[in-house]
Amino acid sequence: MSKTITINNVTRIEGHAKITLHLDDQGMVQDAQFHVTQFRGFEKLCEGRPFYEMPSLMARICGICPVSHLLASAKACDDLMAVAIPKTAIKLRKILNMAQIMQSHALSFFHLSAPDLLLGMDGDPASRNIFGLMKDHAQLVQDGIQLRKIGQEIIALLGGKRIHPSWVVPGGVNKPLSEEHRDQILASLGECRPIIHRTLEIYKSIQANFKEEIQTFANFPSLFLGLVSPGGNLEFYDGNIRVADAARNTIADQIDTLDFNDYLEESVEKFSYLKSPYYKAFGYPDGIYRVGPLARLNIIDRCGTPQADEEWAEFQGLQRGAVLSSFYFHYARLIEVLFCAEMMERLLQSKDILDPHVRAYAKPNSFEGIGVCEAPRGTLMHHYRINKNGKIEWANLVIATGHNNLAMNRGVLQTARHFVKGEKIEEGMLNRVEAVIRAFDPCLSCSTHAVGQMPLNIELLSASGTLLDSVKR
Amino acid sequence: MLASGQIKTLKIDGRDVSAHENQTILEVARENGIKIPTLCFLEGLSVRGSCRLCLVAIKGSPRLEPACTTRCREGMEVETDNPELHQFRKRILELIFAERNHVCSVCVSNGHCELQALGAEFGLTHVEVAYQFPNMPLDLSHDRFVVDHNRCILCARCIRVCDEIEGAHTWDMMGRGKDARIISDMNEPWGESESCTSCGKCVQVCPTGALFEKGKSVAEMAKQRQFLPYLTIMRGGKR
Numbered sequence: 001m002s003k004t005i006t007i008n009n010v011t012r013i014e015g016h017a018k019i020t021l022h023l024d025d026q027g028m029v030q031d032a033q034f035h036v037t038q039f040r041g042f043e044k045l046c047e048g049r050p051f052y053e054m055p056s057l058m059a060r061i062c063g064i065c066p067v068s069h070l071l072a073s074a075k076a077c078d079d080l081m082a083v084a085i086p087k088t089a090i091k092l093r094k095i096l097n098m099a100q101i102m103q104s105h106a107l108s109f110f111h112l113s114a115p116d117l118l119l120g121m122d123g124d125p126a127s128r129n130i131f132g133l134m135k136d137h138a139q140l141v142q143d144g145i146q147l148r149k150i151g152q153e154i155i156a157l158l159g160g161k162r163i164h165p166s167w168v169v170p171g172g173v174n175k176p177l178s179e180e181h182r183d184q185i186l187a188s189l190g191e192c193r194p195i196i197h198r199t200l201e202i203y204k205s206i207q208a209n210f211k212e213e214i215q216t217f218a219n220f221p222s223l224f225l226g227l228v229s230p231g232g233n234l235e236f237y238d239g240n241i242r243v244a245d246a247a248r249n250t251i252a253d254q255i256d257t258l259d260f261n262d263y264l265e266e267s268v269e270k271f272s273y274l275k276s277p278y279y280k281a282f283g284y285p286d287g288i289y290r291v292g293p294l295a296r297l298n299i300i301d302r303c304g305t306p307q308a309d310e311e312w313a314e315f316q317g318l319q320r321g322a323v324l325s326s327f328y329f330h331y332a333r334l335i336e337v338l339f340c341a342e343m344m345e346r347l348l349q350s351k352d353i354l355d356p357h358v359r360a361y362a363k364p365n366s367f368e369g370i371g372v373c374e375a376p377r378g379t380l381m382h383h384y385r386i387n388k389n390g391k392i393e394w395a396n397l398v399i400a401t402g403h404n405n406l407a408m409n410r411g412v413l414q415t416a417r418h419f420v421k422g423e424k425i426e427e428g429m430l431n432r433v434e435a436v437i438r439a440f441d442p443c444l445s446c447s448t449h450a451v452g453q454m455p456l457n458i459e460l461l462s463a464s465g466t467l468l469d470s471v472k473r
Numbered sequence: 474m475l476a477s478g479q480i481k482t483l484k485i486d487g488r489d490v491s492a493h494e495n496q497t498i499l500e501v502a503r504e505n506g507i508k509i510p511t512l513c514f515l516e517g518l519s520v521r522g523s524c525r526l527c528l529v530a531i532k533g534s535p536r537l538e539p540a541c542t543t544r545c546r547e548g549m550e551v552e553t554d555n556p557e558l559h560q561f562r563k564r565i566l567e568l569i570f571a572e573r574n575h576v577c578s579v580c581v582s583n584g585h586c587e588l589q590a591l592g593a594e595f596g597l598t599h600v601e602v603a604y605q606f607p608n609m610p611l612d613l614s615h616d617r618f619v620v621d622h623n624r625c626i627l628c629a630r631c632i633r634v635c636d637e638i639e640g641a642h643t644w645d646m647m648g649r650g651k652d653a654r655i656i657s658d659m660n661e662p663w664g665e666s667e668s669c670t671s672c673g674k675c676v677q678v679c680p681t682g683a684l685f686e687k688g689k690s691v692a693e694m695a696k697q698r699q700f701l702p703y704l705t706i707m708r709g710g711k712r
Contacts, residue, residue, distance in 0.1 A: 050613055057579045164578065167689040221578035363689065389613035389664070390687070 003027070003218060005425060010434050012112040012129070014064055019433055020271075021416050029420050032413040034405075034437065036274035036444050043395045051080055051364065052170045053299055056337040058382065058397075059164050060227050064107060066373030067100035068400075070168040071237065072184060073380040075371025077170030079258070082365035088355040089172030091347050094237045096168065097186075098159050098340035101236060102192070102374035105270025105333040107294070108441040109199070110144025113330060116435050118204055121213065122428035140202060143195045145433035147337070150188045154344070157181045172359035183349055187343050196338045200311065203334055210327060216410025216418040217436045221246030223289035225276025226404065227374050230254065230302030234308070234339055236374040243279060243289065244299040247321040248276060252281075256374035260381055264398070269405075274444070276405040278396060288410065291378025291403040293332035297320040300302040305346070307443055308339035326411055329439045330447065364390045377399045396470050411436045475525035483549035493613075499527055499540040502553060506671065509553050510562060510591055511626035515520045515678055517701040519637060521629055524569075525627035526562050526591070529553050537561070561594070566592055571605060574623040575681070576584070581694035582682030589627060589642075589681075597630045605651065614664030617687055618676050627653055631675035638704050643669040674700070 001198045002025055008018035015036070018281055022031040042061055049057065058073040059066035067237045071093055078085055104186045117135055126132075134141045152162045158177065159165025167173050207214075229235040241255040241263070255263060266275045267284050278287030289295070297316075312335055320329065347353065371382045378400030385394040415436040419429045481492045485502050492501040497520070502509050513524040529540045532550035540553070551615040552558070569575075569588065577583050609622040632655065639693040643666050647656045657663040675682040677696045685694045 049609060050611065050619060050687070052688055052690050053579060060579065154527070164689040166583075166693075169693075172691065174690065232481075391611065391613045415544070 002030070004363045005420070007430055007434060010437055012115070012434070012438055014440055015442070017437070017442070017444055019412055019431070019437070021420060023420075024435045027421060029413070029416040030125070030271060032409070032416045033271050034409045034412045035272045036405075039425055041352070043261050043397060046392050046395050049392050050320065051077055051369075051384060051386050054167050054382075054392065054395075055170065055382065056164065057165045061397075063163050065100060066158075066164045067096055067168075068380050069163070069382070071097055071373045072371040072375075072380045074168045074170055075373060076369040076384050077371070078373060079369035080363035080364050080366055080384065080390075081170055081360070083171055083360040083362045084162070085172045086353050086355070086357050087216055088172075088302070089358040090238070090433065091353055091362075092158060092173050092349060092358065093168060094349050096155060096165075097236050097342050098344050099151045099154035101151075101374075101376045102337050102340045103148045103155070104255070104296055105337050105440075106144055106148040106151060108376070108438075109330060109333055110141065110147070111440070113161070113435070113438050114140065116142065116244060116431065116438065117210075120209075121392050121432050121435060123430070124428055126432075140199070143199060146197050147192055147199075153188060154185050157185055159219050167358065174359060176356045176358045177354055180355055181391040181396055182353060186345065186348055189341055189348075196334065196341060200334050200338070203331060207331070212418070212433065213415075214325045214327045215434075216415050217439055218407055218414060220410060220414065221252065221324060223282070223287070224295035224322060225279070225291050225298050226296040226379055227257070227372065228300055229304070233303075234296060234302075234336070235303035236340075241379070241389075242299045242323065246297060246324060250299070257368045257381075260370070260372065260398075261383070262309075266398070266402075267324045272405070274405050275398075275402050276409075277403055278406060285391060285406055290326070290365050290407045291400055292329060292376075293336050294323060294326060294329045295330045295378065296374065299336060303335070303339050305339050305342035307321070307342055308335055311338060311354050311408040326407070326436065326439045329441065342381075364388070375443075377401055377441055378403050397424070399443075401440070401444060404442065406442050408437060408440050408442065411440070447465070479545045479700060480504050481545045481549075482518050483551065486553055489599070494544075496545050497541055498529060498538075498543050498545060498549075498551055501545055502540060502551075505596055507553055509540050509542060510594070512680055513628065513630065514592065515630050515633075515701070516699075517563045517638070517705040518630060518633040518678070521633070524628060525565055526627070528558065528561060529557065530558065563595045563597060566595055566597055567602055570597070570603045571600050573605070573625065576623075578623065580682040581625075581685045581691060582696075583692040585598045585695040586682060587680035591688050595617070601686060605653070612663050613687070614662035615666075615671070615687070616664060616668070617671060618663070619685055619687050620657075620663060620674065621683055621685070622654055623683075625655060625682045626638045627655070628680060629655075630678040630680065631655060631684060634674045634678045634701070638701070638708075639670060639672050639674050641670050642673075646677060676697060677701075 003023040005021040010017045018035050020033045021029050024030045036325040037116045048056055055070045055073040059068050115133055119128050156162045160168035223243055223245055225243045227239040229239045243251050243252040261282055264277050266277045267278045268275055279289050302317045303312050318348050326393050373380055380400050381398040383396045384392055386392055417431050419432045479482050482496050485507055490501055499509055510526045513521050520541045522539040527540040529538040530552040538698055578588050594635055596665040612620045635644045643657050644655055646653055648654055658666045658668055677698055
């Protein structure tokens with residue numbers, strides 16, 4: 001008799017989701033779906049508002065990566081005003097973005113995924129969390145909290161507060177950086193280097209314990225998409241879109257971000273509120289691509305900072321061609337944090353960083369605007385249309401997690417097929433199915449454009465839908 | 474304001490105070506450093522008495538009176554604050570917050586708003602009446618300013634300053650109750666108004682983020698009201 005296993009909700013992720021596994025008569029996984037069960041409606045509720053309210057309004061999509069939305073939105077507004085914003089403002093926005101990538105990656109790695117990585121996928125779920133981690137890995141937990149704090153404090157020093165700063169405005173930022181704050185940020189960046197190196201060592205020492213997971217965690221050929229600088233370096237704020245295939249061949253390069261609609265199409269699945277974009281030229285579903293840390297490190301020619309480049313060389317050596325296993329998202333995240341620390345330092349030491357000219361003023365000069373930046377989880381696109389008075393008439397957001405939707409679904413199926421067997425639910429099996437999702441570090445609140453706790457509820461349903469077994473934690 | 478007639482003596486919160494014949498309880502209270510909360514009142518404009526936040530208890534009177542419109546009388550005993558008044562004022566604020574869509578976090582006036590400041594002062598942690606969530610439009614047609622009816626509390630400061638100080642009378646009120654709305658000219662888009670001089674006084678006197686300068690981002694709209702007393706003095710008190 002065929003059965004359905006539901007993992008509802010998926011834990012240690014950002015937002016609400018459930019996973020359904022369909023088993024055949026032999027108890028083998030036939031199909032798997034990753035459902036995003038929350039609905040937000042930001043694209044609709046911003047209609048009728050003035051466009052210069054958008055950065056702060058859109059930042060409310062997320063409390064973890066508000067900066068990404070601030071920036072993508074502000075860039076879309078810059079485009080509506082058709083202005084070139086001051087160079088110093090660009091640098092300040094870049095630093096803000098990297099501070100956020102640092103804190104968000106720290107959250108993903110230390111708070112959400114480290115319990116799986118250090119306590120084992122089959123560890124007792126009661127203690128397989130950050131509190132359980134404190135017992136034997138106190139230093140690591142402290143490092144994680146510290147790293148996240150440093151990122152958040154840089155955001156606060158720049159933008160006035162940690163979450164939802166209203167510092168980023170259409171045309172630039174609304175206050176220049178003070179010398180005092182610059183020095184404070186530089187000092188904290190010095191503090192975070194040893195943490196990053198320690199964590200990289202720990203990660204590398206445990207990587208070998210996860211051979212099976214590496215083999216099966218969304219490990220398949222796909223396209224990779226992200227921003228690169230004109231020279232092919234790692235880039236989170238500016239730059240153009242590059243698409244590379246599984247062999248690391250560049251398929252499309254230096255696509256103007258304003259033209260992203262020509263390359264990507266969105267499909268809608270009945271089982272999820274999350275849209276599934278795909279690469280138009282390859283069609284659906286062959287146009288499956290991944291974004292985020294793994295994708296970014298697969299498409300670039302180099303990071304562009306010395307220490308991150310050393311690590312990146314090692315990362316690249318993991319596999320011929322592109323690094324395909326989504327398990328390596330974790331590794332990629334740590335390398336990006338290192339890059340951010342180095343790059344922020346470099347930008348803060350530039351001569352014009354304290355320049356008081358940080359904002360350009362203009363009325364709307366263009367009725368359609370697009371803003372693209374790299375969020376911690378991948379490429380983020382905001383696209384607005386306004387009327388002549390500057391009122392938003394239409395908005396479309398393509399969110400990092402959305403890009404990964406097809407890949408996450410396929411990854412869940414691959415992992416479930418390998419680990420989930422038979423009729424008896426074993427907690428460790430299902431945790432691996434969740435862990436593959438965690439590797440992507442999806443932000444579902446963003447991608448459905450919630451807050452709340454996420455209890456795990458697993459149900460084993462018969463083909464007719466009757467409940468056969470359930471596990472709660 | 475002007476000394477005329479005789480001096481009245483009265484008690485406010487147990488304190489003996491004196492007032493000129495035409496002075497209101499609010500004026501005398503403020504002269505004596507006694508705080509009474511207000512929203513629709515603004516020094517330099519005519520009084521309207523519509524927000525009811527300044528309601529005070531007067532001994533012997535069966536009902537509460539607004540301090541801004543009630544003139545002092547000989548031997549009056551006024552109480553400006555007690556638990557009941559506090560509760561009433563809090564409830565008024567709740568009703569204002571519930572009536573339209575006041576979302577402080579994404580408002581241009583966040584941190585510079587009189588309504589928000591009063592909410593904080595009265596410890597308004599939540600609203601006990603049902604939010605109305607009306608579908609209110611924005612008028613972005615003016616070249617320099619915006620009116621967002623979602624944040625309007627119908628204090629009519631804009632109407633008064635436009636009429637009494639600028640002399641344009643662009644603004645007025647239309648509709649009743651929950652349907653009341655400020656309008657420019659004959660309910661035409663602000664940008665098409667023939668009477669508006671674009672002086673911006675209405676924007677500066679607005680206590681919330683309902684009227685603001687175009688292009689201001691969240692929390693950037695601090696209102697400048699220093700001009701008002703000067704203008705009133707220059708006019709020699711004439712309205």
